[in-house]
Amino acid sequence: MTKKARPVAAITMLVMFAVVPLLITPAGAQQLSDRAKQVGGKFMCMCNCNQVLTGCNHLECSTMSAMLKELNQSVSRGDSEDAITQMFVQEFGTKVYAEPPKSGFSLVAWVLPSVYLFVGTGLVVFVISRWRKRPAAFAAAAPGISAELLERSRAQASRETQD
């Protein structure tokens, strides 16, 4: 990029993307969800909609109404989040959790993604280090199949196929 063009490109980019935060920034005071709404997001609606309690999509869902009513009562009593959780778990079982609790067997659900990432990263690093140590003409030295056979197969594939 020429020295002349750089500022033009930079300003263009800035103007384009500076607009994005302006679009997102709340124009006025954001209406924060009340505590009931916040706590309600931690439970599933038990009407089988497979949505969180505050996001049930069933029109006039009686299950959601009843659960929200209980929730509102608990919140207005000043019950702790743990107490509300206990109340719902006693009533509906562990199915009511919107996310697995971070204890007992459920901890596995939280740990697994990190395990995948670490094991995967380890594998990628291992593969990269192996590839870096590999001689250039690796195919010729590949066990189980000779370079001639590989080349014959490749020639055959080229002969037998057209794009």
Add this chain to the structure above:
Amino acid sequence: MDVFGSFALVLAFVCAVYAFGGGIAAIFTRHPLLIKSTRQAGMATCGLIFVATFSLEYLFFSDNFSNAYVVAHSNRDLSTFYKIAALWSGQEGSLLFWSFLLAVYVLSVLVTYRNKNGELMPYVGVVMAGVQIFFLTLNNFVASPFKALASPGADGVMNYVARADGSGLNPLLQYPEMVIHPPNLYSGYTGFTIPFAFALGALLARYPGEKWIHLTRKWTMIAWMFQSMGILLGAHWAYAVLGWGGYWGWDPVENASFLPWLTGTAFLHSVMMQEKRGMMKVWNVWLVFSTFLLCILGTFLTRSGIVSSVHAFAQSSIGSWFVGFLLLIITVCFGAYLKNRDYLKSENQLDSIVSRESSFLFNNLILLVSCIAILSGTLFPVFSEWITGNRISVGAPFFNKVNIPIGLLLLFLTGVGPLLAWRKTSTESLKRNFGWPLGIGLVAGVIALVFGFREIYSWVCLILCVFVASTVGLEFYRGAKVIRARSGASFLASAVDLTLRNTRRYGGYIVHVGMVFVFIGLAGAAFNRDIQKDMQVGQTMQIGSYTLLLQGFDSKPEKNYTAQRMNVEVLRDKKPLMMLYPEKRHFSSNEQNGTMVAIYSTLKEDLYVVYAGDSPETNMPVLHAYLNPLVKWIWFGGAVVVFGTLVAMLPNRRAVLVLAGAPQPAAQPLAHGLTPSVTLREGHD
């Protein structure tokens, strides 16, 4: 007509069995007549499936209420538009529709390669016929859509009966996108059968690994594009119909559609490693196998009832068939791999860790981690029930917490990858390529902070979006500048010319820009607001800068339902802006209710208004309003992704000219005596 359709399905099954068995015999005997006859049997299978599908559609259009499937999913007042969609609204019809779309692909492949790839095609034909046999088995013997209604007469003999009218279509499916969303999604699912068939066929034929990649690239891209469109249209349907204010709830059906998309995306990236460097051959074969397996697994999950879903309209005890099919595919894939894996050896070494090759490896890692994390999260309720006896739900909060960081990492790699050179990237090149994009991204981040941006994930996402868009913008700018200097054309014309010269590379960049738009839209979700209120006529509700005034109600009788509408006037800064009419619909044919959301959509935000029924306490109508920032960017980004994919599928302008004119120079042999594994007719980046 139901007998006709049923008979066509039986014949299709017979033809598919012949195509499969005859194809195996053709592989061993190489007899030209046998090869030809099995190919024609494959074509006949497809033709007969078309006949069966059109027969079922005819039953819908002719209101033939002697057919059990038509009775269950249609009624006389259902509009013609939705009678098309009724085909895939239930288990039996959707499986037939699956066979239909698969037949479209199979026929396209058989016709396209009828005079080409003679040695490979019998293998491919056998695999495709094998998949067709499975679905035709379901269509014929497990879930036939051509069952006639019958009831026992006085003499105990079953008599055919016909109903006066049907039960009607599920109200949730009576929305325009339901006519285009499932065909797109199913086209994605079924489309991955083609790269799978070529990959398995090539492995069985002991091809070293390059040709099938080259042959199936466009098929894979077509399937991927349909899968992308299907996912986004499904998200839009959920947004506009379900009325909960969101577009993605990490529902098992949504997850099932996302899994093959992730592995398919990984494949479309890692395939370049194989084409360019002869590496990752085993990985690519298994990525294609996994993508196809995930398509079948997803279908199993959503149809078996093993996980519950709001999107599953076709659950039954059909799951065991899918389990059997999955096990069979896994066995065949493993067997073929173990037998012929020596033909998939990599041929190159990695020169540097800071290279395009490494970025592809990490890109694949992130996509795969996301895929496995979503899969294990989706299945966790089942596992928890097996192991502990208690079913523990895994809902949207879990998936968001796990996948948002992964998504941001992927977005970062989207920006980094294209800037790294193959083999090795020098420090100078890193500075030159990353300096400006990184600087622009950070400046955007500072601007966002100044304007009160305090959501950390959205903030990081914004910086990365600007970074990625800047990298792509600079790539276009640099390339177009060179063309402009030579041709003297305008900058825009030069950018178009640049794209057409290397459609794959620049089409890919356009796809990346589309993904940036999608991510911008997703980042807006952190700022969603909503308010719900029992309303009386004349009352107002405030959300953001909007004032909603309930002016009244009216009733709108339609042919198939009656809509109760709220007439809501929207004011901004006390000035009238527009009217919105959120609806509550009652479908008398099946006594079900549904909603129809009213949305005022701008690039800045969506004002999303739902008539949420009547309050049980006050008996007053409830208005639920949401203010969802930047949602429109998601749909726009989706359109850009599709456009970019179409561009990437175009032949290069230069390649077309070469093919039409001058002969190409002969390829120079490589130093070690091997010919290049792939002739790079098109740009590969």
